[in-house]
Amino acid sequence: MLKVDALTLKMRGRTLLNGVDFQAENGEILTLMGASGSGKSTLLAWMAGALDQTFQASGQLWLNDRRCDTLPTERRRIGILFQDALLFDHFSVGQNLLLALPRAVPRARRRPEVEAALAEAGLSGFYARDPATLSGGQRARVALLRSLLAHPDALLLDEPFSGLDATLRDSFRRWVFTEVQLRNIPVILVTHDVADIPPGGRCLRLESWS
Numbered sequence: 001m002l003k004v005d006a007l008t009l010k011m012r013g014r015t016l017l018n019g020v021d022f023q024a025e026n027g028e029i030l031t032l033m034g035a036s037g038s039g040k041s042t043l044l045a046w047m048a049g050a051l052d053q054t055f056q057a058s059g060q061l062w063l064n065d066r067r068c069d070t071l072p073t074e075r076r077r078i079g080i081l082f083q084d085a086l087l088f089d090h091f092s093v094g095q096n097l098l099l100a101l102p103r104a105v106p107r108a109r110r111r112p113e114v115e116a117a118l119a120e121a122g123l124s125g126f127y128a129r130d131p132a133t134l135s136g137g138q139r140a141r142v143a144l145l146r147s148l149l150a151h152p153d154a155l156l157l158d159e160p161f162s163g164l165d166a167t168l169r170d171s172f173r174r175w176v177f178t179e180v181q182l183r184n185i186p187v188i189l190v191t192h193d194v195a196d197i198p199p200g201g202r203c204l205r206l207e208s209w210s
Helices: 040-048 093-098 107-120 136-149 166-182
Strands: 002-011 014-024 029-033 055-063 078-081 154-158 187-190 203-205
Touching: 002 040, 014 029, 014 040, 029 040, 029 166, 040 055, 040 078, 040 154, 040 187, 078 136, 093 107, 093 136, 107 136, 136 166
Parallel strands: 029 187, 029 203, 078 154, 154 187
Antiparallel strands: 002 014, 002 055
8 A cells, every 4th residue: 555644745945745645555556647837747756756856745755664754765756657667778679677676686587587577578589678669658668667677565656648649548547557567566647638537447637735
């Protein structure tokens, strides 16, 4: 379970969010919506431990029984996927994915694990590919694989579908939902499009906390 408790976010004295409380259960994709500037991405940045110093925050973040808001980013075990794939173009696809693997994964298993993940994503043979040669959908899949290969205990999705055309967006959305639910981890999805809400999923609007 991923839980936000009594979160207040301010920027230069202006309150963006006030008294935010919500939780996502394991295997649940909870959608957050709100107008531009309502604090959606700022909320995810706080959860990931990457909040800009121009913002002030108070509140608590819990992942299962562990309080995370007091921990550095690398110890939170919370993955994040942005609209931009943010791949390192001077590395191959496989090298980008190797960077995500936990240090505990033995050297002999690292490349096979990456190759297996690529195969599951329909990207067999892409290990040595230059990221600059990938299509938008392929880059998006690699970006999600990079987040998942870190074996996070929760995942944050910051409008990951908005840069794709309608057909590709629909297929990538279904693939993402399948992948994250198979891992039975809590997921927070930020979007501005109601079509992104998983069937039967809960949706919260941030305007109610501003």
